[in-house]
Amino acid sequence: MMNLNVVNLVGRVGGEPEVKYFESGSVKCNLTLAVNRRTSKSDQPDWFNLELWGKTAEIAGNYVRKGSLIGVQGSLKIETWSDRTTGTNRSKPVIKVDRLDLLGSKKDTDASAVDNYSGQGTEF
Structure with missing residues (x-):
């Protein structure tokens, strides 16, 4: 049996x-993300x-701000x-x-600041 825990x-x-x-050298970032449901535009978004x-x-x-689409x-x-x-x-x-x-x-993101930026999005 295959176990799978993938969220997109x-x-x-x-x-x-x-x-x-952290003193150990590791870096942590916390964000909240609002995701609209497909069913209705008027619904409240789900928050993650x-x-x-x-x-x-x-x-x-460095590159994500409030309102950024990610x-x-x-x-x-x-x-x-x-x-x-x-x-x-x-x-x-x-x-x-x-x-x-x-x-x-491109106007949402400073293209020069992100390596290999394309209008399709940049993967990290």
Whole structure:
């Protein structure tokens, strides 16, 4: 039996990227992504929490802004923690991003700033 955990999303970034540098040298970036449903334009979008690491996190921090159109591929994980105040167990789904595509038009993205930029999007 094959196990598969692959998530593909295309949407607009909901806020400025939060980039964190660790003493170990690793880099983490958190983003929120709003994805419209196919069924109706008037529906509220679905919101996803994205977690990016390493070079992909740095690219996101440098080139992604609130409102940017991006595509991501990654896997779903469920983060769990204990609420500090109540002690209640909490959880939230997070997409751990392996691949980031910048999908904006040339005027959305500074073409000179991104290597090999094409109107089709840039893969990192």
